[in-house]
Amino acid sequence: MTQQQPGQTARTDDGAEQVTTGTDTPQAADTATPELVIISGMSGAGRSTAAKCLEDLGWFVVDNLPPALIPTMVELGARSQGNVARIAVVVDVRGRRFFDNLRESLTELDARQVRRRFVFLESSDDALVRRFESVRRPHPLQGDGRIVDGIAAERELLRELRGDADLVIDTSGLNVHQLRAKMDAQFAGEEEPELRATVMSFGFKYGLPVDADLVVDMRFLPNPHWVPELRPYTGLNEEVSSYVFSQPGAKEFLDRYTELLHMIAAGYRREGKRYVTVAVGCTGGKHRSVAMSEKLAKRLAADGVETVVVHRDMGRE
Template sequence: MTTGVAADGVDETLRPELLVITGMSGAGSSTAAKALEDLGWYVVDNLPPQLIGDLADLTAKAAPALPRVAVAVDVRGRTFFPALNAALAQARARGTRTRLLFLDATDDVLVRRFESVRRPHPLQGAGAPLDGIVEERIMLGELRGEADTVVDTSRLNVHELSSKIITLFGDPGDPQIRLLVMSFGFKYGLPLDADLVADIRFLPNPFWVPELKAHTGLDPDVAEYVLSREGAVEFLDRYTAALEPVLKGYVRENKRYATIAVGCTGGKHRSVAMVEQLSQRLAVPGVVAVTAVHRDLGRE
């Protein structure tokens, strides 16, 4: 009877998917790695190839599991790099689901990119960037032929490359953007990481209602009081509508995370109630994932 458990004790169905990112220096591996991180992949940069198999086994045993792992490997690894082919074969032999992404670009584009950042090619030595590029292309010729996916980045800017990576390796169930919707109190200072800030101190403060003062915006009575005030629902309707084109623009520009802050005086009543309502309105399954956070709740 087959159990699905390998000799090392790892359930084969729990082994992670391993994506190895390689290719020409300057072709965009850093951009690809960042896009994968935004998709929720566990990314390791410049790992010696000999450790790829061990990393796959380690992440398979992790709790909670890390189902998607990406490793960026390139000629910066110097003497380690030639071992990549053997490491990939070993990982596959151990049952790891492995794919190889090769990023490429034309020589003239790569030369311009190195000149624009004023950094030497890893293999140019005392020569010019083109010398290093030629040597690297010879070194990687066989590896390119074995790649599962080759992406030519010559005509892609960083946003277009990110979109390409998201299309190729994103899960259909991944949200297009993740929002952190945060309540806060102005008297404790603005959230430094907020992308957008709304001020709802135009609404009457439940703090001055004796039977509501000790409660918070999470309490149904406080929430009902806040939402029943003139302008409250109108604000929710119009602010939600105003955010729709903003969020669509964020997605087009591959901004995968954003923080929306809603503030009142102390961050206890009005902003808390509004954030709870706004979070529900903004959440769209498979498109917008929303987490509500109340920064200053409990500080009073």
């Protein structure tokens, strides 16, 4: 039998091309590297729900995969002849040497130019405590302490990881269906856009959105709440929007902040960041922030950024 040299092309009996690797076992020539999503975050924040959503969208999902095995999983997907084109893995901090193994795996994936995204599920302490108490399960890191002790320990362990995430989703006020809707909005498209943006209006009196990348404050504008005929309406109504943008500085802010977002979006694209959440706040999240969010979203969409608008606090009293 003639010995094939490494890198030479041979053909099997059915005519398929194979590339020799210097061993007796040929390697398939057509090995497309799968797209990879890594899901992590706080225990109880909805990692399993996010994973099930991706599974319903056709992703091959592996739950609780040790970080050291992520490159192996990608390699197996590459050998599947296109049958496994998208892989999602769920990782958490219970594994030994979690962060060392994860960093080593990410370094290896980057060296192989694997297209990967990192999704981090976040939630408030109060929401996490309620969820653990409702299912009567201990937090995996609480040991002999309380649930809040385990949450605090995990939050500290994940602090650096959260900062590296491409997409942070705060599930504090979300039910299962709302979380699935957020995942669908980010991953259901057949073609991945260069950048996706969420423009979120909110009320400062209800707290800052923890998943915001950028935060701006509309409280420098007069509040329509104090105009009796406008108080019942929201920033979605033309009367309120016209009032907001008739105020000194409103249109200038929109123009200049749009220019700033164009520059930031270009930088995000260069750095490979595919998601950004812009939070626009006012006192109650009903008038000024809503009107400005709608205008900003239209400007971003006109610039080729796929944009979703969320009004977090508009329905609150």
